Amino acid sequence: MTVFKKLFLLIILTIAPRLIAQETQFSNLIQNIDSRDKISLNGLWDIIIDPLENGFYNHRLQEKNDGYFLNAKMKSPSDLVEYNFDSSDQLMVPGDWNTQMERLYYYEGTVWYKKDFDFTPKTDELVYLYFEAANYEAIVYLNGKKLGSHIGGYTPFQFEVSDLLKEGNNFVVVKVDNTRKRENVPTVNQDWWNYGGITRSVHLIKTPKKHIQDYYIQLAKNDPNTIEGWVTVNNASEGEMVKVNIPELKKTVEATLKNGKASFSLKAKPTLWDTQNPKLYEVVIATQTDRITDQIGFRTIQTNGSKILLNGKETFLKGICIHEEAPFKTGRVTSKEECITLLNWAKQLGCNFIRLAHYPHSETMVREAEKMGFLIWSEIPVYWTIMFENEATYANAENQLTEMISRDKNRAGVVLWSVANETPESPERLSFLTNLANHARKLDNTRLITAALDTQSQDAKGRLIEDPLGNAVDVIGINNYCGWYYGTPESCAEIKWKSAYNKPMIMSEVGGGALFNLHGEKNERWTEEYQAEVYKNNIEMMENIDFLSGISPWILMDFRSSRRPLKRIQEDFNRKGLISEQGMKKQAFYILQDYYSKK
Ligand code: GCB
Numbered sequence: 001m002t003v004f005k006k007l008f009l010l011i012i013l014t015i016a017p018r019l020i021a022q023e024t025q026f027s028n029l030i031q032n033i034d035s036r037d038k039i040s041l042n043g044l045w046d047i048i049i050d051p052l053e054n055g056f057y058n059h060r061l062q063e064k065n066d067g068y069f070l071n072a073k074m075k076s077p078s079d080l081v082e083y084n085f086d087s088s089d090q091l092m093v094p095g096d097w098n099t100q101m102e103r104l105y106y107y108e109g110t111v112w113y114k115k116d117f118d119f120t121p122k123t124d125e126l127v128y129l130y131f132e133a134a135n136y137e138a139i140v141y142l143n144g145k146k147l148g149s150h151i152g153g154y155t156p157f158q159f160e161v162s163d164l165l166k167e168g169n170n171f172v173v174v175k176v177d178n179t180r181k182r183e184n185v186p187t188v189n190q191d192w193w194n195y196g197g198i199t200r201s202v203h204l205i206k207t208p209k210k211h212i213q214d215y216y217i218q219l220a221k222n223d224p225n226t227i228e229g230w231v232t233v234n235n236a237s238e239g240e241m242v243k244v245n246i247p248e249l250k251k252t253v254e255a256t257l258k259n260g261k262a263s264f265s266l267k268a269k270p271t272l273w274d275t276q277n278p279k280l281y282e283v284v285i286a287t288q289t290d291r292i293t294d295q296i297g298f299r300t301i302q303t304n305g306s307k308i309l310l311n312g313k314e315t316f317l318k319g320i321c322i323h324e325e326a327p328f329k330t331g332r333v334t335s336k337e338e339c340i341t342l343l344n345w346a347k348q349l350g351c352n353f354i355r356l357a358h359y360p361h362s363e364t365m366v367r368e369a370e371k372m373g374f375l376i377w378s379e380i381p382v383y384w385t386i387m388f389e390n391e392a393t394y395a396n397a398e399n400q401l402t403e404m405i406s407r408d409k410n411r412a413g414v415v416l417w418s419v420a421n422e423t424p425e426s427p428e429r430l431s432f433l434t435n436l437a438n439h440a441r442k443l444d445n446t447r448l449i450t451a452a453l454d455t456q457s458q459d460a461k462g463r464l465i466e467d468p469l470g471n472a473v474d475v476i477g478i479n480n481y482c483g484w485y486y487g488t489p490e491s492c493a494e495i496k497w498k499s500a501y502n503k504p505m506i507m508s509e510v511g512g513g514a515l516f517n518l519h520g521e522k523n524e525r526w527t528e529e530y531q532a533e534v535y536k537n538n539i540e541m542m543e544n545i546d547f548l549s550g551i552s553p554w555i556l557m558d559f560r561s562s563r564r565p566l567k568r569i570q571e572d573f574n575r576k577g578l579i580s581e582q583g584m585k586k587q588a589f590y591i592l593q594d595y596y597s598k599k
Pocket of ligand 1: 358479509554576
């Protein structure tokens with residue numbers, strides 16, 4: 001390619017995503033589903049495993065004929081007689097399919113899910129079919145009619161179904177497909193299990209016809225004495241009134257809908273949410289026809305040079321990375337209790353911070369973490385070598401970012417939105433990620449933007465952070481595996497770090513692997529002693545970084561990864577956990593615990 005052509009391409013790539021990003025809007029998700037009247041569709045669903053997707057395509061037509069067997073009579077399709085849910089297997093929802101059925105352990109492809117339920121429609125209400133997440137692509141049908149589809153395995157989506165529901169029996173069918181594709185987010189290559197299925201809860205959510213749809217209620221940027229925000233009301237007219245009340249603060253404000261939003265600002269002196277006292281206030285939002293409550297915390301988060309300030313106070317983030325992997329049983333986390341187990345381990349470690357890797361975790365996880373006083377790093381699966389030059393990939397990543405921020409924008413615990421993990425440098429990647437960072441900021445300018453980088457250059461004296469993406473973020477995350485992917489553990493303590501940016505750095509990954517209860521010399525890989533040595537020396541190295549504002553080593557608990565087949569050691573688990581998947585603590589856990597107790 002000529003220099004001119006390259007330049008032209010770069011300009012196009014920089015501008016195109018901007019054009020897509022021009023309309024900076026939150027997704028239309030109903031905010032705070034726990035405050036709503038819900039009917040759970042969790043439990044056993046009938047399933048049909050369909051690796052060839054014959055239920056989707058008509059084999060006599062070249063083109064797609066989606067939902068082929070659904071278009072025929074549901075229970076007695078003309079030629080696909082074998083697609084019969086009545087005699088099919090069943091899977092639990094929420095849940096991944098890989099750990100529920102031996103023959104689905106490595107499966108990547110399509111599974112059809114079906115659930116029957118009884119319903120009595122009421123004329124004065126709306127009903128939404130709400131999925132907390134399905135990995136990766138879901139196509140949804142209700143009573144044989146296609147509702148739509150959703151791409152992205154870790155964020156919620158909904159359909160308004162009021163007019164399709166009937167008295168008595170109804171059924172929902174979902175085609176879930178977790179096929180990895182080059183253009184997807186994440187792409188074909190990842191270091192965690194590609195768990196397929198309806199992995200989080202499904203609900204029917206009932207609301208009044210005119211209902212509160214969304215709201216954003218937080219402190220004004222860096223101002224601890226001003227609570228501000230907005231509320232949107234579905235099916236309402238301009239000029240209608242919305243009331244926001246915080247009883248404990250004895251504050252009520254009324255706002256009118258203007259251009260679809262009721263915006264407000266009020267002076268108050270709330271007790272600030274912080275890691276020691278994660279204070280949440282009951283906030284009541286009411287219109288003439290609807291009323292919901294939420295528990296909301298108020299805090300400020302900002303940077304000053306290389307420091308992170310929580311409520312104006314310099315705070316060192318003592319963290320740990322967590323995958324959404326269920327303790328003891330493995331597979332996806334599906335219950336609040338499992339979230340609490342993971343979070344309690346992080347508490348025992350002495351953490352005030354968690355990095356929820358590498359995709360948005362469930363709303364339950366975020367809310368429980370907030371209640372326990374954790375600062376939270378939330379991220380989207382823009383991981384490794386996704387197709388930075390592809391417009392559709394950008395649109396997908398941006399949509400996942402929008403959905404994550406839409407869902408969690410009222411959570412004081414969330415302080416960092418991360419747009420990427422370990423992405424190789426290129427002009428296309430720089431423009432892609434800069435656009436994501438700008439998009440996140442447009443949606444939410446009260447939180448800090450970050451990304452985990454592994455692009456630092458290295459020479460005999462040490463490491464230098466100069467990746468140009470550093471310009472686009474507020475906090476620089478650095479993943480670095482001294483003592484594991486390079487160097488001996490002892491060599492790490494000597495390494496000196498420099499940064500071209502006057503910004504905080506979080507060591508967002510550091511660590512090494514060990515099989516629980518495997519003991520030996522400290523230079524023997526996979527032993528607990530080796531892992532402990534990696535931690536000791538990296539801690540020494542990190543103590544010498546004066547612009548370091550936080551740490552989140554990799555990782556709290558061993559997790560499944562099909563990239564990790566090593567017999568007798570890994571057996572399909574990434575062993576960098578400080579705790580085994582059976583809840584057993586390794587020596588390195590206590591090294592980090594000791595460090596945090598003194599920090
Ligand atoms: C990384 C990745 C993480 C991997 C980890 C490892 O740098 O960000 O997803 O699991 O290293 O264990 O290699």
